[in-house]
Amino acid sequence: MREYKAEIVAVGTELLLGQIANTNAQWLSQQLALYGINVYNHAVVGDNLERVEEAFTLAQKRSDIIIVTGGLGPTEDDLTREAFQLISGMEMEEHKDSMDKIKLFFTNQKREMTPNNRKQARIFKGCTVLVNNAGMAPGMKMELDGRIWFFLPGVPREMKQIAADGVIPYINELTGNKQMIKSLVLKFIGIGESTLEHTLKDLIQAQSNPTIAPLAQENNVVIRLTAKEASEDRLDALLKNTKLKILDRVGDYFFGEDDQVIEQVVVDLLKKRSMTLAAAESLTGGMFTEKIVSVxxxxxxxxxxxxxxxxxxxxxxxxxxGKTIQSKGTVSKECALEMADQVTKLFGSQVGISFTGVAGPKEIEGEPVGKVFIAIRDVKGYQQVESFLFTGNRNTIRKRACLKGLEMIYNYLK
Known part of the structure; x- marks a missing residue:
């Protein structure tokens, strides 16, 4: 089967300014992957005719399938049609059915239609019109020198409707749905990206299908497995076998898959064991409890x-x-253990966790910035206290302490 290179071009200055997230590209990539289409490039370009033209010219050179979202509206800064006309030389015309629909909308709303709304009904001669049942501007499909172009509105609900009705069926027909792509994300905590990669070095070097990609994220390290196969069952088998090989080496650090987060796993384990947890927080200032109650x-x-x-x-x-505070200080393992013990008693929980330390900007009680003690106590007498020296600014130290506390509670429950 021929391998098609796809590209998604999002048009809109609001995307570049960060006013909205480019969720359209994420969704489209996920859909295309189901049919074995590799998305090689995501492009985002502002509402500038010259720059949109440049983005389209580049896409035409390097990609087989180009999906454009945005820039089909009625205003002067909606320039998608004009930019494509510059690179293609294709003529435009007004699409009668779309224009009738737009007029009817304003009639039903008892509003006067401004002349610029006619722009939304403009299409390229000879294109395949993709009906917009969720809005006004229709989508379009056309070919230019062997490249397949789709133009979709930027409004997500409109984009998804047109893609589902007009783009995906074409992709399915193009590929014969003979190959699918599926990913599985494995999540780890308590191990660094370099250590994880070194431990799995031979597996990564020998990878083919599935591919194995270690990635560092803000709160944990992940491995993304991506497989290609002709059926869902064969995909799942490939992913499962590779997952088992990986967990055979680093399973002690594994806590979840895909969208799972460590706080969700901790809450689920506490429920499973019919246990309650309370936290005494000094430098973290409630951050740990906020993570827990967000679930x-x-x-x-x-x-x-x-x-x-x-x-x-x-x-x-x-x-x-007072004796502990006076003799050992508030930034000490003794204080941390008492805090964990007392919070367990105060709230009647089965287990307590405490955080005390120095977030900055200056040292406290002779302890340097980043020094943190985290303790766990339970009603059966178990106790654990660990000391850490975290780096970073004040909030980074607090976040790292919170994450380490989640890791410690997870390992205790596990």
Missing amino acids: DGASEICPGGIVCYDTAIKRDVLGVS
Whole structure:
């Protein structure tokens, strides 16, 4: 089967400014992958005729299938048609059915149609019109020197409707649906990207199908497996076999797949064990508890937590002994263990976790910026305290402490 190179070009200055996310390209890439179409390039270009023309010229040179979203509206900065006309020389005309639909819309709304709305009904002569049942401007499909072009509105609901009705059926026919692409994301915590990659070096070097791609994300390290096959069952078998080989080496650090996040896994484990968790937070300032309660159903396992940033709150509200604070300090393993113990008693939970340390900007009690103690205590007498020296700015240190706490609780529950 011929391999088609696809490209998605999104037109709109608002995308470049970050005012909206380019979810259209993400969705289209996912759909094309189901039919074995590789998307080699995503392009985003602002509402400037010269730059849109340049983007289209480049796409015409390097891609077999080009899907353009946006720039089909009624205003002067909607320049998709004009840019494509410059590279193709194709003539445009008004599409009667689309124009009738636009007129009817304004009639039904009892509003006067401004002349610029006629622009939305303009199409290229000889194109295949893709009916827009969710809006006004129709989509278009055409060929230019062997390249296949699709033009879709930028409004997601309109884009998805036209793509589902007009683009995907064509892609299915083009490929014969003989090959599918499917990805599986494996998530790991407590192991660095370089260590993970080194441990799996031979598997990565020998990869073919599925491909194995280690990736670093803000809160964890992931491996993305991508397989190509003719059926869903064969895809799943390929992915499963490769996953098992990977977990045989680094399974101790594995916590979930695809959209799973570590806080969700922790909450699920607490529910499974019928346990509750409370947190005493100094430098993290409630960040850990916020992560936990962001998960649906967290009320079943989290009775509450306390932000004990001030020394007096640690002593007078949480109940850490004044002797410990005076002799060992608030940034110490002894204080962290008492905090975890006291929060368990205060909230009647089965397990408690505590965070105390120095987020910055200056040292505290002789301890450097980034020094953090995290402790876990449970009602059966288990206790664990770890010290860390995190780098980064104030908020980075707090985030890393929170993530490490989630890792420690996960390993405790596991």
